[in-house]
């Protein structure tokens with residue numbers, strides 16, 4: 001038997017490029033309503049739709065255990081996964097968790113994780129119903145999978161944005177490293193309010209930054225976008241956070257804001273006020289255009305190419321130990 005030949009390297013070292021290179025190995029079967037390439041998948045089971053999503057967080061990459069402790073780490077593992085269900089306007093129902101403990105870890109670590117998992121799943125309104133524990137010579141890793149049900153609009157996808165739509169976000173962006181990347185609340189309630197109002201044409205959560213995530217939404221929808229630099233809500237943390245870049249560049253590229261990015265028909269002030277009265281603030285940052293794949297950042301009426309970037313695990317430099 002011949003050994004399998006060495007695969008050719010994708011043109012680009014990025015999560016998106018690597019996923020595109022292998023996606024054809026996973027053809028969607030008849031039960032698949034929404035498959036690879038969206039924030040969460042949706043499958044039909046006995047006539048009903050189930051939404052599924054998994055996410056992993058790792059010490060030294062997604063949190064620093066020595067600084068934040070196990071409760072916050074476990075909470076983040078649940079919250080990042082729930083944020084992807086929020087992106088599809090779905091409702092989490094059950095969670096399972098796989099924990100990879102550093103070999104020799106004390107019970108206090110395990111117990112701290114359990115406390116964080118219990119609090120976070122309760123916050124999300126779902127039950128933790130099982131999981132798996134292993135140990136190895138590596139850092140703590142917590143992987144959560146959620147199963148949920150579609151909300152009142154069904155599963156909202158990234159692919160429904162139309163030329164002329166407004167592009168809005170649900171909160172200020174940038175500087176999450178100062179703490180919000182651990183403490184954010186997934187926008188589950190906000191997503192359901194938007195779905196009840198039939199607002200989103202397309203939606204996703206901002207996990208890797210507008211600079212990485214807006215191109216994904218545009219690609220899925222076959223559209224382009226103009227972003228108004230003056231309208232991007234820059235979080236106070238983006239001005240305080242150390243490191244290179246301007247507050248605006250940090251708002252666009254830092255990632256882990258976990259706000260929703262929504263493409264929707266432009267709304268009258270009264271409709272925006274009604275949403276705000278229900279706790280959902282939509283900040284318009286731009287407009288969807290028909291120019292597929294063309295993204296521009298407009299500053300003072302002058303358009304420039306939208307900065308691509310944001311966080312990508314395959315491009316991230318190694319972190320100091």
Ligand SMILES: [Mg+2]
Pocket residue numbers: 039083084087204205206207
């Ligand atoms: Mg997402």
